[in-house]
Amino acid sequence: MSNDDVPVTPEAEIFGATLKRLRTARGLSQEKLANHERLGRSTMTTNYISDLERGIKAPSLQTLLKLAYALDCPPADLLTDFQPAVLRRLFRNG
Secondary structure (H helix, E strand, O other): OOHHHOOOOHHHHHHHHHHHHHHHHOOOOHHHHHOOHHHOOOOOOHHHHHHHHOOOOOOOHHHHHHHHHHHOOOHHHHHOOOOHHHHHHHHOOO
């Protein structure tokens, strides 16, 4: 694993796991999600989706909303794993 493959933050890693869970539950490959018709001419690539799922990159708000639209879910579903206990653990020293 190179330094480029290290999760940016614990929260990016959590988000990535949620994204992967929602994507696979819908039977979509990373490629199908990246090229989803609802994303239009988005700049998302399969590599970008992979980086998001591995926590290597963190999404912007616009990207989060586009992913929710493509996955046909409320944006909150992509943040569902950020319950109060998780937030306390993530930010208690911050």
